[in-house]
Amino acid sequence: MATLAEPLLMTVAQYRELPHREDVIEELHCGRLVALTRPKMKHVRLQQRLVAVLTPLATDKGIIAAEVPFRALPEYELRGADVAFVSHLRWAAADDEDNLPGSPELVIEVLSASNTKAEMREKATLCLTNGAEEFWIVHPKRKTVTVMRRSGASTVYEERDVIPIPLFETSMRVASIFE
Structure with missing residues (x-):
C-alpha cells in the first residue's frame, strides 16, 4: 500500500532562488509558499496613516515602517508586517542583504476580507x-484595534478609546487612525 509523502519544507534560501510572480505577494509560512492577494488602496492608505500617526510617537525609540519583511523563525519563515515598529538598535544591526531576524517589536496587521481569524491568531502567536x-489587528470597518500582548492580555479598543503604548511610553487615540 502506498503512503502519502509529507511535502518537503522550503527554506528561505530555496525561496529566494524561485522566480517570483508579480500578481501576488509571496511569503514563506512554516516552510510552505503562500500567495497573498495584493492590497487595495484603502488598505494601503490605512497603512500609511498608521505610519504617519505612530512615527512621531516612536521617533526616539525606533523606526515605524510599512511592509517590513521579517524572519520570525530563521529557516522556514519569511513574512511581512503591514506596519511594524523596530527599535533603533535592531534596525541598525539588521543585515542589508537579509531580512529582519525575529519579529518586529510591534506588528500591525490591517484586516482585509481575505484574512481569517485563524490566520491572524497564528501570525500573532508566531510574532509574540x-x-x-x-x-x-486594525479592523477598518468596525474602526477598532485589537491589541495582543506577549503577556497574553488581549484588549479591543474602539474608536472613542485611547491605546496605551508601553513600547513608546505614551498612548494614542484610536480615532486618530481613522481620521
Whole structure:
C-alpha cells in the first residue's frame, strides 16, 4: 500500500532562488509558499496613516515602517508586517542583504476580507513568541484595534478609546487612525 509523502519544507534560501510572480505577494509560512492577494488602496492608505500617526510617537525609540519583511523563525519563515515598529538598535544591526531576524517589536496587521481569524491568531502567536511585544489587528470597518500582548492580555479598543503604548511610553487615540 502506498503512503502519502509529507511535502518537503522550503527554506528561505530555496525561496529566494524561485522566480517570483508579480500578481501576488509571496511569503514563506512554516516552510510552505503562500500567495497573498495584493492590497487595495484603502488598505494601503490605512497603512500609511498608521505610519504617519505612530512615527512621531516612536521617533526616539525606533523606526515605524510599512511592509517590513521579517524572519520570525530563521529557516522556514519569511513574512511581512503591514506596519511594524523596530527599535533603533535592531534596525541598525539588521543585515542589508537579509531580512529582519525575529519579529518586529510591534506588528500591525490591517484586516482585509481575505484574512481569517485563524490566520491572524497564528501570525500573532508566531510574532509574540519570537520577539514581538505587541500584535495589533486594525479592523477598518468596525474602526477598532485589537491589541495582543506577549503577556497574553488581549484588549479591543474602539474608536472613542485611547491605546496605551508601553513600547513608546505614551498612548494614542484610536480615532486618530481613522481620521
